[in-house]
Amino acid sequence: MTEAPNLLQLGGMTDLMxxxxxxxxxxxRLADQPDRAAFLAERGAEFTAAVTxxxxxxxxxxxEAMPNLKLVSSFGVxxxxxxxxxxxxxxxxxxxxxxxxNDEVADTAILLWMAASRxxxxxxxxxxxxxxxxxxAFPLTRSxxxxxxxxxxxxxxxxxIARRATAFDPTILYHxxxxxxxxxxxxxxxxxxxxxSDVLMVITPGGAGTRHLVSEEVIRALGPDGILVNVARGxxxxxxALVRALEDGGLGGxxxxxxxxxxKIPDALKAMDQVVLAPHVGSASVETRAAMANLTCDNLFRFxxxxxxxxPVPECRHLT
Ligand code: 8YV
Numbered sequence: 633m634t635e636a637p638n639l640l641q642l643g644g645m646t647d648l649m650x651x652x653x654x655x656x657x658x659x660x661r662l663a664d665q666p667d668r669a670a671f672l673a674e675r676g677a678e679f680t681a682a683v684t685x686x687x688x689x690x691x692x693x694x695x696e697a698m699p700n701l702k703l704v705s706s707f708g709v710x711x712x713x714x715x716x717x718x719x720x721x722x723x724x725x726x727x728x729x730x731x732x733x734n735d736e737v738a739d740t741a742i743l744l745w746m747a748a749s750r751x752x753x754x755x756x757x758x759x760x761x762x763x764x765x766x767x768x769a770f771p772l773t774r775s776x777x778x779x780x781x782x783x784x785x786x787x788x789x790x791x792x793i794a795r796r797a798t799a800f801d802p803t804i805l806y807h808x809x810x811x812x813x814x815x816x817x818x819x820x821x822x823x824x825x826x827x828x829s830d831v832l833m834v835i836t837p838g839g840a841g842t843r844h845l846v847s848e849e850v851i852r853a854l855g856p857d858g859i860l861v862n863v864a865r866g867x868x869x870x871x872x873a874l875v876r877a878l879e880d881g882g883l884g885g886x887x888x889x890x891x892x893x894x895x896k897i898p899d900a901l902k903a904m905d906q907v908v909l910a911p912h913v914g915s916a917s918v919e920t921r922a923a924m925a926n927l928t929c930d931n932l933f934r935f936x937x938x939x940x941x942x943x944p945v946p947e948c949r950h951l952t
Contacts, residue, residue, distance in 0.1 A: 637936065639658065639683055639932070640698070641659050641661045652929045656936070659683075677698070679698050679701060680701060682701060683707070684705075684714070686710045689714045690714045690719070695718065701722075703725050703727070706727065707928040708915070711726060711945055714945075719947070719948065723951060724948075725935070725948045727943050729928055729943065733914075733920050734789050735920075736915045737792075741833050744863065744888070747887055748859050748887035748906070749774050749775070749776045749859060750775075751771075751773045751905070774884075777800050778800070780803045781802045781830070782826060783835065784806075787837075789863075790835045827855070830857065830858060834861065834869060835863055838867045842865075843867050846860070851873055851882070857884045859885045859886060860885075862888050865890055866894060867892060874886065875900045884906065885907060886906070888901070888907065888909055888910070895912075927942065
């Protein structure tokens, strides 16, 4: 690289990304621009690359205002906040960070399942508040052993969850668009799978195609003893229906890492003892975020070196 190309930054950046990228690029933060529309109109053409994350994505007006955009490197595996088909149609390559977070997100799913089943957070409150001394033993909880585990979405992370779950002697079912030809049972009908499951683990990509896939019918099929775990996107679950089912006992409990209007969480959920909440931290360990940050940077570096990238999203593979 002879001179530092401009890089438009949408969303946050880790310190590691900041230091690696600022050595090679002139990084301009969109969030720092007082008049975003005026900035894009005036300077949009100066950028051939953008760096973003799963939350900020790439809004349509930003993509349109960048006629010379060639690469969008996103920090995260989910890219539902980027219109990858529109990008591909313009010859823009979108990259993401698959694989490096499979284990972490799968761990988070298992953690939320165990915490919801064994009511860990409510038990912690019981211990801290002195309720143990005042009221005696904490109520019995439900075991995670020998359960029917239904996994919604059976890509890389879904299959990692299945392998992790085998430690608890479960029956594993999965729902996906197609039969993966694996050792576990494929369930083409999600409501039917929910009816058979003790826990439903949601790990399918977000976006219009999966919006409210976990509907009121699916939630109620899971039933009064069932537990819903969502480490995918809030949009995949009908959150209002989830709140209703938890309130009236139609669903037993939930472990939720993602929500429909992040960072807002419905107050009703916050008040429930049978729910364990996390602020979208599925991949948020020091080690995994470093691996994601490096892959996000490596995609950019590679592109500016020889025009190729390491991990394009499927819609853009033909461009590389
Ligand atoms: C991150 C995620 O929170 O990878 C994803 O799709 O949801 C998370 O790992 C996010 O992308 C970081 O902004």
